[in-house]
Structures are given as structure tokens and as C-alpha cells.
Amino acid sequence: MELDLPLVWALLLATAVFLYVAMDGFDLGVGILFPALKLKQDRDVAVGSIAPVWDGNETWLVLGGGGLLAVFPLAYAIVLPALYMPLIVMLLALVFRGVAFEMRFRAATPQGRLGWDTGFWLGSTVAAFAQGVALGAFVQGIEVQGRAYAGGWWDWLTWFSLLTGAALVAGYGLLGATWLVWKTEGALHELARRLARRFAILTLVAILAVSAVMPFLQPGFAARWFGLPTVLFAWVVPLAVVALAWVLFRALAAAAPSGPRTSLLWRDAIPFGVALGLFLLCYAGLGLSMWPHIVPPGITIWDAAAPPATQAFLLAGAAVLVPVILVYTGFVYWIFRGKVRPGEGYHH
Template sequence: MDLTLAWAAIIALGLFLYVVLDGFDLGIGILFPFFPDQHDRDVMMNTVAPVWDGNETWLVLGGAGLFAAFPMVYSTVLSALYLPLVLMLVCLIFRGVSFEIRTKAQRTKPMWDLAFIGGSAGATFFQGVALGAFLGGIPVADGRFAGDPFGWFSPFSIFTGGALVVTYALLGACWLIAKTEGDLQRRMYRVVWPLTVLQLATIAVVSIWTPLQDAGIASRWFDSPLFYRLLPVPMLVAACAWAMRRSIQSRHEKRPFAMALGFVLLGYAGLVASISPHEIFPGVSLWDAASPRSSQLFTIVGAAVILPVIVAYTTFGYWVFRGKVRHGEHHYH
């Protein structure tokens, strides 16, 4: 068994589940400015209040797995993306504090609304910036980061930051369609299609820009058998958009969220296809960056125990708090 590939798969799964699960509750914060009524905002927050902190478990798992299995990648990425990652964590802290205090606050409630909006939008934006900087290439020499500390700041990374804001906002709107009712749900239906159009535009721009700004990615996409595997992706994106439009017109409650997940899955597949295990950094393969086999074996035993536990309590939490959230209901955690 190739433990290096197994660990890479675990980390990729953890990051994907984080994007899906924390994506829609970050998206709710991004949508907050467009729904100024406090009662609507209370309902929006209550749809994720019981589960939001559990969603972030997957981010911790991905970071811990990276540190355990690929310490060189961990240290290089932190060195290259120190500022955007720190700003992301600061935003997540403000957002977490706002979750805890906003419910009890009276006079200061608008201030905590701003903390929730800024924390959600800021964390999303800096996650997208970090992704764009990683796709743009991180220079490495002698196993260490060898670039500029502000090398992450580029037009491409800024655009990917904005693109992820659109993605999370779409996830959040579709989640709220499934979890709310009445006038708030009707307004969410009106929001989803413009966000879908923006999503399609960002997917198109990133798909064109990514191979143009990195010759290695262009080679993997177009000069290898991978090209034929990626050919169905644009058609699947179009199919998701068509199904989203039909779902909105028919006022289906759960299908829009499934289509939004389809966009995320297809985008993530393109991201994984862009990263070659034979050269995750210039001249550095996945196996070069891996920890010793004994360390991987020791930690994967722990992962085999912890992963089912995380999946079980996450599933249980969503099952317990399934159904609609209505005005006047409160979920404390």
C-alpha cells in the first residue's frame, strides 16, 4: 500500500468536506448585507448554529494531516502564504465570537452582525487567495520556500479569492432555500440564479486563466491522457446550470443545493487534476515531500480511528437538526 497516496487522498477528502460544509455557513455571512432585517438574520444564523463549529473540524483535520504526512509541504505553504492564512484565521475568530455573542447581544447586535459579515467574507476571500497563490506556483530551493513573502499577491490570486466568495454565497443561498420557508425562502430563490450566472463566469475565467499562468498545469491538462478525462467537465457544468435553472423555476427545495455541490465537486476535480503528484512544487514530488513511512503508518492508524468518529458525529448533528428553521426558534450550542 502506498501510504503517501493514501494520506494525500485523506487530506484531499478533508479539504473537500471543509469546502462543502463550512462553505455554506460562510456563505450565509456573505449574504447577510443583502438581508438587513434582524428577524431574517436570526433565522439565517439559526440554520447553522448547531453545526457550524463541527464543520470546521475538517479544516483542522486537513492541517494536522498535512503536518503529519507532508511536513515539507506544511512548512513551505505556511512560509509562502503566512499572511493570507493568518488573516483567514483572524476572520474565523471574529466570526466564531459573533456566533456566540450575537444571540445574547441587544444594543451591540449590529456590531456583531458586522463581525459576522466581515469574518465570513474575509475568511472566504483569503482561502481563495491562498488557493490561487498555490496554483500559481510556490518556488522551493533545498526543501524550503525560496520566494518573496508577498509573492501570493497577484491578479490571479485576488480573482480566485473573489471567485470563492461567489461559490460560498451560492452554497449559502441554496442551503437557506432548503432550511427556510415563506418570504425569506422566496427571496433566496431570486438570489440563486444571478449567483449561478456569476459562478459560471468565474468557472470560465479560472479555467482559462489557470493553464495560461502555469505552463506545468497547461501541459497536464492538454498534453496528457488527462485531457480526455477532463473533456466531460464543461458539459457537466452546463448540465448543473440547466438543472439549477429548472429547480428554481419549479421551486424545488433541495435540488438547488445539490446542483451547487455539483459546481464545487467539478471545480475541485479540476483543482486536483491541476496538481501533479510528481511535481507538487518545482522539482519536488509528493513522495519527496512525504514524512518517513514509519511516521505515516503510525498516524494513519490514528486517522482510521478518528475519521469514522468525525463522520458519525457530523452526520448525527445534521440528522438531529434536520428540517425547517422558523422565526422565533433558537438553537444554542
């Protein structure tokens, strides 16, 4: 049987994008939470919890963007002009956030540190919002004539894209809060637990709002969610979201301070794992709605694919590169697997 290279690459790039959202999402979420972290010590601990991993988390964004250009060049040539503005804003915000992350440790005065902390929050929030806006603009459909983008400069700006932008900020805030539940102790742990409950409610409301609208954005979406036979298994996703929401609130209640926090490390990790599960279910629902289009509503992965020889050559490289990245990433997370204490770093 001949290998379906566009399908293999579509699954690989979809995995890379999800890993970026999951990994960079929680460190963006930590930045989004900064206004709620009033104490310098709490902010230092929060930043210390992501410092060993935050640069590596963005590797998956590079892999996803580079892979799209190399393997699906038609999709890249159409999507980029349609989303130039939110993507440029996202990249500038990520750069500004990175500068603020480094400079907050070098600020000579409390006012200077507060300024860089504000920049870190602003860069994280704007980057998350821009990613959500780009996602919404992509999902609602891109106007294409022939093999080129035929829409206008502001087509990305709609009420739906603004809704998805706000939804992603809420979701990243949930990831950041549950990450801090896992990685911190004492008063900061308790604050993170309260923030996680609030952002969980916001995220679930956002999921409900986006899910209520999405089937009606395009006829193909409605057919998948309400037509036979897909309706028989499509509703597994929302039911699973409800189940995970229940587990999340139970896990947050169980993460309340009681005894030595280090001994509860893995119990404290459950809310973060459940939050990632919610993101995975939403991602699966998005994939179910769009499949097999890589540029909705009309260009499939096979339409946009590069020549088979190109795909095969790049797949050989990815077969080596991706496992190396996964092993290295897993090793870093294992090394820094403990909780962070003020002035002490990680404690295993």
C-alpha cells in the same frame, strides 16, 4: 502489493479539505449574504439554520492542516511561509466571525446587534476571500530552492490570487443561498432563491475566468488539459459543469413557493446538492491540473512524505478517528434536518 501510503494520505487529506470547503463554505456563505437580509427575523433564522453545525464544520480544517504537518512535513514547511499572510488573515477573520456569531445574541441594543451582524458579515467575507487568495497563490506555484521556500513575503499577492479570492466569495455565497433555500420558508425562502440565482451567475462567470487562465499558469497544467491522452477525459469536467449549471437553474425555478413548504423539503435541497456538485467538479479539475504535485510546480506527494512508519502509525489513528467524525457529523445533520421557522427552531 505494498500499500502506497503517500497516495492514501493524499486522498484522505484532499477529502478532508473538500469536506471543509463544502461544509464551512455554506455557513460562511450565510454570513456573506447578511447585507441582503434586511430584517432581524430573517437574520435570526439564517443564523439559526447553521448554529447546530457550524462549529463542527471546521473540524475538517483542523484535520487537513494537522495531517499536512504530520504526513507531509516538507510541504507544510514550504507552503506555510509562502502563505503566512492570507492564512493569518483567514484565521483572524474566523475568530472575529465566531465572536460576532455569539455576541449578536447578547447585544443589548439594536445598534449593538447591527454592529455584531456587520462583524459576522465582515469576518465571513474576509475569511472566504483569504481562503481563495491562498488557493490562487498555491496553484500558481511556489518558489523553492533546495527544501525551503525561496520567494518573497508578497509573492502570494497577484492578480490571479485576487481573482480566485473573489471567485470563492461568489461560490460560498451560492452555497449559503442554496442552503437557505433548503432550510427556510416564506419570504426568506423566496429571497434566498433570488440570491442563489445571482450568485450562481457570478460563480459560473468566476469558474469560466479561472478555468481560462489556469492551463497557462504552468506548462504542466497545459499538458494535462490539452495533451494526449489526458485531453480525451479532461473535458468531461467542463461539460459536466455546464450540465450542472442547467440543472441548478431548473432546480431553483422548481423551488418557487407552491404549497406547504415542509412537504417540499427534499425538492428544496436539490439546489444545494447541485451547488456542492459544482464545487466537486472544480475541485476535481484542480486535482487533475496539479497531480501528483503537493507543492507546485516541482514537489510531489512522494517527495514531501514523512517516513513510512510515521505514515502507517498515523493512518491507524485516522482509520478510527475519521469514521467517528463522519458518523457524528451525519447524526447532527440528521437531527437538524428540517426547516427553520422564526422563533420555533427546526421543524421536521
